[in-house]
Amino acid sequence: MTGSFSGRRQQVVVIEINRPNRSRRRSRGKSDPTDAESAARAVLAADATGVPKAQSGMAEALRTLSVARRSAVKAKTQAVNQLRA
Structure with a gap:
């Protein structure tokens, strides 16, 4: 997937991730910043094993x-x- 910003083309890597564990998600609360952080941590830990x-x-x-x-x-x-x- 490619994106453009101020005239320059950039390569963007898209990684699919699984939905977070419900019990863990409920204990931490539900919010977009928390969801984004857990998604980033899943990618960095190579736990992002979602299939498109x-x-x-x-x-x-x-x-x-x-x-x-x-x-x-x-x-x-x-x-x-x-x-x-």
Whole structure:
């Protein structure tokens, strides 16, 4: 994945991590800074063993179908609202 900042292109490494242990997370409280720190610690300790979602298969087909349906419903609603206006 690449990103750009002030005209320069930079390489960015993205690492997937697993969700934190629920009991440990509840004992420390839930907050974005705490979650970010625990994610960074997991990466540094090489505990980040998450596997990215596959872009194929049944789950992806359902996701695609859901997006298409949502888009069609939105377009229909806009068309009906335009006709009534």
